[in-house]
Amino acid sequence: MRRPDRRTLALCLAAVWLLWGSIYLAIRLVVQEADPFQAMAQRYVVAGLLLTCIAVVRRGWGALRVSRPEAVGLVVTGVLLLGIGNGFQALAQVGGLPSGVAALIVATVPVWAVLIRLAGGERPPAATLCGVAVGFAGLVALVGLGQRGGDALPLVAALFCLVSSLSWTVGSYLQGRLVLPGDIVVVAAYQQLVAAGSSTTLALTTGETFSIDYSARGWLALAWLVLACSVVAFLAFAWLLANVPLSLTATHAYVNPVVAVLLGWLVLAEPVGVGVLVGGAAVVGAVVVIVSSERRVGPRRPVPENVAPG
Numbered sequence: 001m002r003r004p005d006r007r008t009l010a011l012c013l014a015a016v017w018l019l020w021g022s023i024y025l026a027i028r029l030v031v032q033e034a035d036p037f038q039a040m041a042q043r044y045v046v047a048g049l050l051l052t053c054i055a056v057v058r059r060g061w062g063a064l065r066v067s068r069p070e071a072v073g074l075v076v077t078g079v080l081l082l083g084i085g086n087g088f089q090a091l092a093q094v095g096g097l098p099s100g101v102a103a104l105i106v107a108t109v110p111v112w113a114v115l116i117r118l119a120g121g122e123r124p125p126a127a128t129l130c131g132v133a134v135g136f137a138g139l140v141a142l143v144g145l146g147q148r149g150g151d152a153l154p155l156v157a158a159l160f161c162l163v164s165s166l167s168w169t170v171g172s173y174l175q176g177r178l179v180l181p182g183d184i185v186v187v188a189a190y191q192q193l194v195a196a197g198s199s200t201t202l203a204l205t206t207g208e209t210f211s212i213d214y215s216a217r218g219w220l221a222l223a224w225l226v227l228a229c230s231v232v233a234f235l236a237f238a239w240l241l242a243n244v245p246l247s248l249t250a251t252h253a254y255v256n257p258v259v260a261v262l263l264g265w266l267v268l269a270e271p272v273g274v275g276v277l278v279g280g281a282a283v284v285g286a287v288v289v290i291v292s293s294e295r296r297v298g299p300r301r302p303v304p305e306n307v308a309p310g
Contacts, residue, residue: 003242012236015253019233021259024099025267027090028231029221035208036090041199042212043222044082047230048192054235055186062187072185072295073178078194097155098270103260104142104280105161106217111135111252112169124293133288139283145275153275186236192230207277237267247291254287256292 030039055063066074089102114124114132143153180187203210214222240249261280264270 008239009190009244012239013248013251015233015236015251016240017255018099018259019104019228019236020252021256022263023225023229023256024089024093024103024260025263026224026309027086028093028099028264028268030214030218030225031090031094033214033218034057034211035206036094037087037199037203037206038095038210040082040090040207040223041196041203042085043225043230044192044196047226048189050226050231051185051189051192051234054181054231055189058185059183063183065114066190067179067180067184069179070181073174073180074190075194076178077171077175077180078191079198080167080174082191082195083163083202084150085171086195088160088167090162092157096154097161098153098264099268100257100264100270100272100280101153101158101276102161102258102263104276104283105139105158105262106165106168107253107257107283107287108135108139108165108286109172111139111165113173114290115277116169118175125184126292127293128213131286131293133286134282134289137285138284138286140279141281141282142262142275145273145278164294174309182239183282184241185235188230188234205305250291254284256285 027040030043052064056237089106092102093099111132114128117124143155143158181190218287236248237252261270261272261276265272
């Protein structure tokens with residue numbers, strides 16, 4: 001692997017760390033003005049079309065050809081990762097879950113992924129199992145200490161976010177095992193378009209009202225989700241996958257929730273109580289342990305598991 005340009009490396013890491021960390025705040029701002037599933041459908045249809053155009057410019061129309069097994073893989077992962085994963089995270093924030101707490105719950109994806117591997121007969125390193133234990137302790141503290149400290153979390157909304165985390169986990173696990181196109185930009189484009197369809201279906205099923213009547217702040221947040229989070233950050237992520245070790249790319253898994261908590265506190269004055277501090281620190285610490293202990297496990301893949309974009 002050729003040594004990457006330091007400036008490009010720094011810019012791409014900053015984009016993935018900061019832009020994906022801002023997803024939770026941007027979603028919170030959007031769903032304050034629109035129903036969650038239809039808002040996510042709007043985001044994904046535009047982002048998917050933009051990424052499709054980028055893929056065609058890079059490699060021509062032939063880049064969009066996929067086999068039947070690849071199409072099945074794209075539908076399954078698009079629905080699980082983005083349709084349900086981000087859709088239920090948005091639904092949780094409509095239910096009153098702070099954006100920073102939502103990010104911390106979603107950050108437990110690597111913890112759940114280890115349990116799936118255990119169920120499949122794998123034997124992760126001891127340090128990984130310790131990380132799982134710390135992660136669960138952090139999740140309990142996040143909810144339990146918050147309930148006792150006066151900054152109680154809405155439990156139904158937290159459950160929705162847990163569904164989001166589990167859906168992300170299963171989708172990430174399958175993404176490393178299903179047949180998918182080799183070009184990660186093509187994968188992202190199709191997954192976003194699939195998510196637009198599944199989000200629209202969920203919106204119709206739940207009786208949501210389709211609307212584009214956003215304030216200037218709402219339009220800005222939606223544009224941020226599309227351009228900054230789904231396009232710019234993802235292209236930076238794709239560059240990192242191609243040019244640096246996966247262990248470095250995966251650092252976003254524990255940087256993003258910290259950024260999300262800080263932005264929620266700074267922009268929306270979301271409370272950062274004992275539960276968030278103690279539970280959040282444990283969750284982030286668990287992710288650091290798991291990612292670090294897994295650095296030497298398996299070869300790098302074009303589309304890695306457990307490091308999918310948010």
